[in-house]
């Protein structure tokens with residue numbers, strides 16, 4: 125075993141050691157690792173640990189850390205060179221393809237890098253953060269990146285409706301007390317620590333909401349509630365579509381939780397929090413150029429499989445639709461790669477993605493996968509939505525007739541996978557995450573409008589229209 129890199133097995137064992145307060149469907153769950161609605165999401169996280177020990181993927185799944193002086197799991201590592209951004213994307217694509225779902229560690233990874241640069245040059249905040257990060261790397265911990273507040277009435281600022289935001293309610297000499305909730309928390313119940321960050325830029329006067337800190341998932345006062353997903357009663361069963369792997373989102377409640385000073389990285393520094401939120405958005409929007417193409421590989425594969433089973437694979441419109449699905453998938457991936465390849469180094473030493481391309485990447489992710497799903501549904505035919513249970517296909521009395529009229533187990537399994545990703549349990553960490561994860565579409569448009577150099581475009585248009593002299597190609 126590599127030092128500081130857990131195996132999948134060690135990860136599972138480490139989860140059992142927590143005293144998590146988790147509710148599922150109205151009941152307190154004593155053993156989340158063994159719960160049928162929780163386990164598929166844990167399996168997806170476990171894949172991030174397994175790949176670190178797989179010789180085909182270890183070069184992507186691990187990275188040298190100068191903080192601890194050895195290789196660590198990439199999901200805890202800093203982007204120390206441009207290639208780290210690219211390797212992250214390739215790793216995400218591999219994991220997206222291997223699990224067909226969200227493997228839940230990217231928010232933590234992007235949050236760690238964003239906090240590293242946002243605390244840089246801000247007194248002892250950086251040293252506290254680095255010490256904490258060293259521990260995360262040593263123990264190879266899974267982090268829940270907790271940004272999104274409930275927000276209530278979106279037209280109101282946090283101080284006007286404090287209950288809808290995580291905020292500091294008490295400052296003590298040894299730490300702070302936080303209260304509130306974070307919602308849509310990916311992989312929270314599968315994590316070791318919660319990395320709390322503000323979900324939006326804050327203004328002077330909003331200092332109590334400008335809190336970035338870390339706490340164990342089982343800290344006193346923390347309660348998690350698992351989100352429902354469509355068809356989640358099928359979890360683990362033959363009709364699940366993808367029985368082994370799944371995503372997870374939780375509501376996380378903070379009922380006056382004490383966070384010791386060592387784990388408080390930013391408190392009241394609205395400027396640093398603005399830098400944090402902006403850097404995180406860049407990283408996370410580029411991330412979608414890795415994981416979602418990986419998920420789409422699976423969807424394309426399932427659609428292709430059904431067309432083979434149905435004997436239509438060579439029809440020209442079928443080939444064209446599959447090619448279009450792959451073309452759109454590679455478009456997303458290419459923009460994510462571009463955002464990473466055009467990255468720049470920050471004064472702190474970590475690399476940042478190109479903001480414009482990262483936002484273009486995520487913006488495409490809010491629409492192109494919907495078109496790809498549409499094409500998959502076209503190719504799959506109506507059976508993806510009307511097929512009886514696989515238990516009926518296996519039934520001793522009905523099975524033979526049913527398999528003749530509705531198709532056999534192989535076809536049913538392929539259709540169930542498409543169904544799951546299109547609008548079943550798998551659609552939450554795939555399709556809906558494409559829309560809202562890392563910000564809804566308008567959030568990217570706002571950044572694009574702000575970042576694009578409109579005046580430079582107008583200036584060049586004026587030159588070529590003959591309105592201004594040419595400063596660049598004079599005499600050509």
Ligand SMILES: Cc1cc2nc3c(=O)[nH]c(=O)nc-3n(C[C@H](O)[C@H](O)[C@H](O)COP(=O)(O)OP(=O)(O)OC[C@H]3O[C@@H](n4cnc5c(N)ncnc54)[C@H](O)[C@@H]3O)c2cc1C
Nearest residue numbers: 231269270271272278308309310552557560562563564566
């Ligand atoms: C599957 C999934 C996984 C996620 N994982 C995580 C996670 O791990 N960690 C985390 O912190 N967050 C996570 N998120 C949250 C995600 O970042 C948010 O869903 C996203 O930022 C949108 O916020 P919202 O859901 O509150 O929607 P809203 O912000 O309410 O957006 C809904 C609509 O309202 C519009 N709108 C919002 N505010 C305004 C306004 N002021 N004026 C005009 N229009 C407005 C938006 O443009 C959008 O069209 C996840 C979300 C999903 C769906």
